Amino acid sequence: MAVPHGSTLIEQRYHVAGTGPVCVAHPGGPGIGWDYLRMPLLERHLTMVYIEPVGTGASGRLPDPRAYNLATYTHFLHAVVQHMAVPGVSLLGHSHGGFIAQRYALDHPEHVASLVLYDTSPVTGEDFWSAAVANMERFARLHATDHPEAATYAAGLTTPLGRLTDDEATAVLRSISPAYFFDYWGREKEFGPARRELRMYAAPSLGEDTPFDVREELSRVTAPTLVVVGEADFICGPRWARMMHQAIPEAHLVVLDRTGHLGHVEQPEEFAAAVVDFLAMPHGSAE
Known part of the structure; x- marks a missing residue:
């Protein structure tokens, strides 16, 4: 329409x-x-x-x-x-x-x-996003041993997506998406398709x-x-x-x-x- x-x-x-x-x-x-x-x-x-x-x-x-x-x-x-x-x-x-x-x-x-x-x-606002970043950092510390890539998640969460292409923005979203699950790696076979389905478009972030x-x-x-x-x-x-x-x-x-x-x-x-x-x-x- x-x-x-x-x-x-x-x-x-x-x-x-x-x-x-x-x-x-x-x-x-x-x-x-x-x-x-x-x-x-x-x-x-x-x-x-x-x-x-x-x-x-x-x-x-x-x-x-x-x-x-x-x-x-x-x-x-x-x-x-x-x-x-x-x-x-x-x-x-x-x-x-x-x-x-x-x-x-x-x-x-x-x-x-x-x-x-x-x-x-x-x-x-500031309090909301500060809490989200702090929680993401806590998630990274919890999984640091088995999944050291989680240390990059807080930076991914705050990446200015408007500077990226849609494919690049999608890659950022998918890279940090395990944090959106309670136990992604424990149920990766189950949740992997949902992760691959995520798609981000960059322009709306502007x-x-x-x-x-x-x-x-x-x-x-x-x-x-x-x-x-x-x-x-x-x-x-x-x-x-x-x-x-x-x-x-x-x-x-x-x-x-x-x-x-x-x-x-x-x-x-x-x-x-x-x-x-x-x-x-x-x-x-x-x-």
Whole structure:
């Protein structure tokens, strides 16, 4: 579908799979391809609509890379929701996609029947990133003996991707991705395909935006909300999940044990059960 953005029409792609009430899923990033977020177990219960964000994959590119910001992503998400013409959707946002989901639920509450905030945070900024780097450094020390390459992960996390090609940015993401799992090397045969599926597009990292912070607004969220977090997520872990849980009226919190930033890959049955059970509640119905 073509979406107006300023004076330009930009192609916005999305992918539909499954059957049941509609759940729109926004991947993380900015700039990560949608494929890693595929959730086959949820597709048994829900019509999953996976957003392919502008600047990635087959979606269009913005003329000015500085425009890859929260307002732009929210604008394109709204266009997809309107295009589907469903009275109310479940909205699932992972990581950076969770920032977009929070913003969308605040700005367009009439379109959101329920909200799933998955490994995300209500705030970024200096404290958020300092904590992420410190956790990454802790991960490197823990695995230094068997995997000395982990010593480079903190530097990879802070690499300015906008200076790289898409292939180079993808290589950086894949190189540090073991830290996104609780036990990548112990289950490498299982998680290797997911790692190879990760794809990063460099231009969205050039977007100009203020640090994300909706902490003072979350009390206005009207959609029934589920917060899901991996207990070992180094970047959007339980500290940030509890902030959302406490701020959003009557939100539910699920902490997945022995799980990092990719619970739908690491603990797919537990993750899917948490989402499906929540949406089956009368207050969480997507219908």
